[in-house]
Amino acid sequence: MRSSEPGTTGRRRVGRPSQLSQEAIIEAAQRIVDEEGDGSLSMRRLARELSITPMALYHHVRDRDQLLRLLLETKARNLPRPPMPDDPRERLTAAAQLLYDVLAECPFLGEILASEDLMTASCLWVIEAVLEAALACGFTLEEAVGLYRAIAHYTGGELLIRLTRERHLAHLDHPPYRARALAALQPQTHPRLCALADHWPALTSRDTHRAGLQALLEGFFQSPDRSGPQAPAAPA
Known part of the structure; x- marks a missing residue:
């Protein structure tokens, strides 16, 4: 993991959230996809990104399919609806x-x-x-x-x-x-x-x-x- 101290570049690792939320999970998953590609996105990799155990993650997201669905849901919800x-x-x-x-x-x-x-x-x-x-x-x-x-x-x-x-x-x-x-x-x-x-x-x-x-x-x-x-x- 690259350092995120002042004067350096690189991705900041997310520490253990005080209260794990679906929003924090989606943000972490999107970060992995953006920086490492969707092939790297797994429940174990996501748990490591959030500094939690995979078991703790499963309390919020059932499986990888649901995780992808949440990512797509977020993107579609934020897509502007242009006038037809x-x-x-x-x-x-x-x-x-x-x-x-x-x-x-x-x-x-x-x-x-x-x-x-x-x-x-x-x-x-x-x-x-x-x-x-x-x-x-x-x-x-x-x-x-x-x-x-x-x-x-x-x-x-x-x-x-x-x-x-x-x-x-x-x-x-x-x-x-x-x-x-x-x-x-x-x-x-x-x-x-x-x-x-x-x-x-x-x-x-x-x-x-x-x-x-x-x-x-x-x-x-x-x-x-x-x-x-x-x-x-x-x-x-």
């Missing part, structure tokens, strides 16, 4: 973007996406906003649920790939294998990839979520199978 546009389509895009903003704040994203047990009440207003906007666009409630699922899967996939790439690259001390593999290709067999080899990292690391989101939504509006208001037929 009046235009239904713009409102749907804005609501879908809110889902991205909430999930982007969670380094333990993979566990949230893989578990039905990590959703929190404070996040439900985001889902409600997506459903309401979809209904305002003329989708049925059933179609709105399908639209939400598509948005959630696309958004979660985008963020999970980005997070995984960033974590992987942060620990590399040499060019990644993909860069070396592209550099070794021959134009006779892979002309397109050879032409893109020098530009591939920049092209594949761009944040294209918004453009992809709009394309996804446009696909739903253009689907011939959806019900709802249709454009008036042209006069004969």
Whole structure:
């Protein structure tokens, strides 16, 4: 543990709280996630951070899943609720973007996406906003649920790939294998990839979520199978 005496830098270790509270537990857990990554967050590690026994911690938090739920709950509760546009389509895009903003704040994203047990009440207003906007666009409630699922899967996939790439690259001390593999290709067999080899990292690391989101939504509006208001037929 690094020193926190005057004139030094480093994280201050939290001493044994006079009265352990859920707020103190969440603050300590968030500190561990921010400084060491969510992979380091365990009940034993958290108890050590708070200078208490794991048994004392279990009186306040049941398990790691509940701890993650509390972290997500805190982030979602503190997320500003921006005013929604009046235009239904713009409102749907804005609501879908809110889902991205909430999930982007969670380094333990993979566990949230893989578990039905990590959703929190404070996040439900985001889902409600997506459903309401979809209904305002003329989708049925059933179609709105399908639209939400598509948005959630696309958004979660985008963020999970980005997070995984960033974590992987942060620990590399040499060019990644993909860069070396592209550099070794021959134009006779892979002309397109050879032409893109020098530009591939920049092209594949761009944040294209918004453009992809709009394309996804446009696909739903253009689907011939959806019900709802249709454009008036042209006069004969």
